[in-house]
Amino acid sequence: MRDEDGPEPRSGLPTSPSGRTPQWVVDEALGLPVRPVPWRAAEPPPRRRRGSGLLGLLAVLLVVGGSLGAALLTGTVQWPWDRVVAADPAPGAGVPVAAAPSDRPTPGVDASGSPRGVPQPVPEGGGPHAFSLLQADGTTPVAYDPCRVVRYVVRPDESPTGGEEMVHAAVARLGRATGLVFVYDGPTDEVPSLERAAYQPDRYGDRWAPVLVSWRTAAEAPGLAGDTVGEAGSLAVSLGEGARVYVTGTVTLDAEQFPEILAQPGGAATASGVVLHELAHLVGLDHVDDDSQLLYPETVPGVTDYAAGDLAGLARLGQGPCVPEL
Template sequence: MDDHETAGGEPAGPVPTSPTGRVPEWVLHEAAGRPVQSVPWRSDRAGPARRRGRTVLRALVVVPLVILLSLGAAVLVGPSSWPWRPVAPEAAPPAAPSVTPPTLTTPPDRPTAGREAARKPLGRPLPAPPEGGAHAFIALQADGVTPVAYDPCRPVYYVIRPDNAPAGGDQAVHEAFARLSEVTGLQFRYDGVSDESTTLDRPIFQPERYGDRWAPVLVAWESEEQNPALAGDTVGQAGSVAVSLGDGPRVFVTGTVSLDAGRMPEILAMRDGAATARAIILHEIGHLVGLAHVDDGEQLMYPEARREVPDFAPGDLTGLAVLGDGPCVPEL
């Protein structure tokens, strides 16, 4: 259950550049043992995760995942953020003291700051199980300890592209997000259907489509032609994008979840197929909010899906409790 790697260890997709044309540096993602991208202009794309698998062994559905390192959904763990600053209109000639000074405006690369931001978190994560368990995070703040997470003081919207959705697929998505909201305290809210054509190379701010806000998380049922990362046994991919203001904390603001429209109907048709599909989606949206893989086979974030682990386990819940308690960042 993880993200995608290319056979030669090179990242898939084109090498991104910053708005100034600078080419990102490559750093090593220790958990995956593969290069990941670190963009100096401070937009962090947290790594796509995906499941795959066709083999059933002794009533065990094995769905290994690998990390995709593409421009559309790459894990960016370097110390990068967008150095955003308020932009003032061109200075006017000196005027009498009674003239109103120029007001600051929002740059065109992001929404108006603080949209739907509450004064306190909208919910609280479930208490971590006392026994704890193995868990890991995809990206950390500059202190090297605190994980990058979504802002708990505002809702996280998601949309679904309905094309190619299998019977029961969208319901499994809604149930998975409801479970994630319950566990993390983050308020995931369904915002309807979308006509976005692909989850790859996706702009995080699309005012012409979604208005003055960060683009919602996009969930799409895609073919191999629409998303080449789903070729072969790969059946899912997910990741989020983090931004920061100056030296402030990095915060996830949107992401994507790509599910294999060809393979998922096979999974849903299996015995316990609905539970297996839900577990796959839970694993993927676990990556969406910042969980990485672990080596403990008793956890849902283990790189193989197992019927005996259909839901988040103690280690997963411990990590999700931390991710649900991230900082509120109303200035973004």
């Protein structure tokens, strides 16, 4: 990594046409081939450039996707929950008793009769935003159920100094923007996996597995190889032809490269912006072409918090359908 006065770039990293090294690619690919995307010009527009030695030359490519696998994230997961599986009736009983499903929690766990929160007001006029996955009507975004809490856990292993606090602050910011209620369930020793089960009663009890936030190295998570610093995504499920709902997800952050970001002048704000960007993908936002938005595919100096378009999209994602049957 390098700026005008910085050290020489590390070998093996791609360089821009001017010879500068783009930094911290966030590849949230779904296990599919990543489309080549050219780097932005090394020199940012003057209105956004910071002084030499700051992060004005930082170029971060943010590729949309998720971390749970393409098949799970790009369409409805038709789990056979609409089937009634009858257990053997109890002696003397006249009606068979439906067996409790083993692949999902008891319906309605954590659910309330109405949305638990209200999204913050959207700036007048809103702004550009896009969604990762739509319902069958082609216009309504798939979202988390606003009538239940969204639980999350953090795997603290290899977290950089201040990393957990940064995650909690970003989750709180996301909660204000969406109106979704996030509840921290504490630390976990669960190791992230592409085959992660959405229902883990032995570990987390009779509820959907919480969102898993973890810090990993490229050796542990091949998706973080090279310049990649994070992956995020959620799992959408449905009952038959019913509405699709996100029930859990993962956010994986690079334990080796985040300290490098944080060490840069102004790096705390940039790192926070990357986490906010990832969390927005977690709840269903996609990229936009407007570089004034945090969901623009590259970091832009000074854009480290949700902008008007991001907030408009997050507000819609906080008003998804309530599906107590799940």
